[in-house]
Amino acid sequence: MIHRAAHTLFEVPDEVHEEIITLIEAVAEDSTTEAAALAAVFGEWCWLVYIRHGDVVEVLDVGCAR
Numbered sequence: 001m002i003h004r005a006a007h008t009l010f011e012v013p014d015e016v017h018e019e020i021i022t023l024i025e026a027v028a029e030d031s032t033t034e035a036a037a038l039a040a041v042f043g044e045w046c047w048l049v050y051i052r053h054g055d056v057v058e059v060l061d062v063g064c065a066r
Helices: 002-006 014-029
Strands: 039-042 046-053 056-064
Touching: 014 039, 014 046, 014 056
Parallel strands: none
Antiparallel strands: 039 046, 046 056
16 A cells, blocks of 8 residues: 555656655554644655644645755
């Protein structure tokens, strides 16, 4: 499902989809962080802004600096 979600991003170059997938997976696997408000995670070229709702990660924004 994460791969399908990343491939629906039209405004980022194809070559950064794997970095976005890695960021989403890292956020999804981090069960220790309780983000009740906005949180962000950054990769080499990309970022995610998200909110965690229990076991669900709601991605609000994805961007790329390329």
